[in-house]
Amino acid sequence: MLSFAGKRLLGLGHRVSAAAVAGRGYHERVVDHYDNPRNVGSFDKNDPSVGTGLVGAPACGDVMKLQIRVDEESGKIVDACFKTFGCGSAIASSSVATEWVKGKKMEEVLSIKNTEIAKHLSLPPVKLHCSMLAEDAIKAAVKDYEAKKAKEGNADAATQVEKA
Amino acid sequence: MTYVGGVRLYLGLWVMSSNSCAMVVSKGLVNPPSTGREPYFVSPPGAAARPLLAVDGYASCSFIFLLFLHRLLFFLRCPFFFSFVFESPCKMLNMLSVFSVLRRQFLENNCLNVFLIMRRSKNCSLFSLLRTSLKELVYENTAKRGLWLSASSLVDEDLHLHPRILSNFCINTRSFSIPVKRFDRASNCRGLGHHEFPEFRGLNRFLCSSEAGSGELPRCWNCGGAAVSPGPFLACGLCGSVQPVDQSIDFFQIFGLERKYEIKDGNLEGKYKDWQKKLHPDLVHSKSEKEKMFAAEQSARVIDAYQTLSKPLLRAIYLLKLEGVHADEEKTITDPDLLAEMMDIREAVEEANDSHSLNQIQTQVEEKFEKCSRSFEQAFKMHDFDNAIAAIERMRYHDRALEEITKKL
Secondary structure (H helix, E strand, O other): HHHHHHHHHHHOOOOOOOOOOOOOOOOHHHHHHHHHHOOOOOOOOOOOOEEEEEEEEEOOOOOEEEEEEOOOOEEEEEEEEEEEEEEHHHHHHHHHHHHHHOOOOOHHHOOOOHHHHHHOOOOOHHHHHHHHHHHHHHHHHHHOOOOHHHHHHHHHHHHHHOOO | OOOHHHHHHHHHHHHHHHHHHHHHHHHHHHOOOOOOOOOOOOOOOOOOOOHHHHHHHHHHHHHHHHHHHHHHHHHHOHHHHHHHHHHHHHHHHHHHHHHHHHHHHHHHHHHHHHHHHHHHHHOOHHHHHHHHHHHHOOOOOOOHHHHHHHHHHHHHHHHOOOHHHHOOOOHHHHHHHHHHHHHHHHHOOOOOOOOOOHHHHHHHHHHHOOHHHOOOOOEEEOOHHHHEOOOOEEEOOOOOOOOOOOOOOOOHHOOOOOOOOOHHHHHHHHHHHHHHHHHHHEEEEEEOOHHHHHHHHHHHHHHHHHHHHOHHHHHHHHHHHHHHOOOOHHHHEEEEHHHHHHHHHHHHHHHHOOOOHHHHHHHHHHHHHHHHHHHHHHHHHHOHHHHHHHHHHHHHHHHHHHHHHHHHH
């Protein structure tokens, strides 16, 4: 009893470290997206209903292209596809982004955060910038579509003025 | 059984009690010359030192009482209480001796930690804490007494006068464990008259290594010789011992090159092999632990330098780092031209299946890489760091593409 008390006093008791040994490696969702790629492809860039987002991460030399096809009357995204050159996490992030973006309105889609993507894929801290890249790609695609629409609107107005 | 046990107990108790009494007595008699400002007990960060001493004193008193009780019970022939009382004094004494050992170790670790913190943070504000800790330890009756005496006088004299030296503090855990016998043999130390001995000067230099920054040449820790040959002081020219790593020597200095992007005729490989002939850990296999550690660190640094300087992209990034410019690597870029170009290149690489077309693409990409690196060189010369960073980004993308091509080939 005294020895036990002595040990406690001296702080020499064993510390039961309940260290959970985290498995190192890609999460199964990431592997799934890598093995069964969905929505890989590209649309015609010049199609007026298609918005293209092209982003890159200088740190790792990744390039990500995300394209959305928007239905003009309802403002909803009907289809999306992506093409990414980079690590498994980047590919999975963009794949997830295309899945989530389908069927949503453009304003809704802008509120998708990189933290949600990262949580969904259980990305380690070192790969968080991949999810950031995916979020930026979505925003860039929407911006590109808006710009196209605005240009079209201007062009239409110009032709109407010409005709008149 | 009980008789033998009693004898063992007696011997143990006698030894321990003399130890503890000596300690208690030494605490009382030997008082450091207090300057009035410093408390006798410096409480190390994070723990209260005073309770340790208090427990020592009280534990010794209670031990004496228990000893008396034990003897009494022996005479009264009470076996049950006898065994109980037999065990507890032993344990008490164990605690006592362990307390004293712990306290000494604690103070030693405290000093070491403070040294390390000061070195890492490169500031001298913990200096007074260190001084009091060292003084505290000086009066410990340890086998390392000689070392502590010298260390404390060093701390008093050298560091106090040259606080800048602290920025290049190079202290090794092993220095605290040099037994006094070796120290005596090395320096013939009689009391505190140790400044005239060259070996002690070596120790002096080791404890507070002055660098070229303070206006003098760096000196070898082993033989005390100054750095004579031109070039970085990684290994002593006189005795051949490997020196501790000096972070202020950058990679270009190690290879004797100017801080430029272009390195023609650098003969990197030859110089790299020359350095490894002096610094490789296999060569110091039979030397001291300290030197083995230095050799491991120095040769790792030379390997780093060689790898950084031999690749143009890494060299460019290192050059910018030396100028204090860090490219923000986490931001995403949306430069449509560069990205579209890279996209096309990567797609072409994906589609190309024969080595001929891959080689073609490779030469094209290499040309573009060359162009980017030329533009980096220009920008760097003009100190136009924004363009330099942009050039590095382009270089990185092309480098990545080249890697992919090489993988496919």
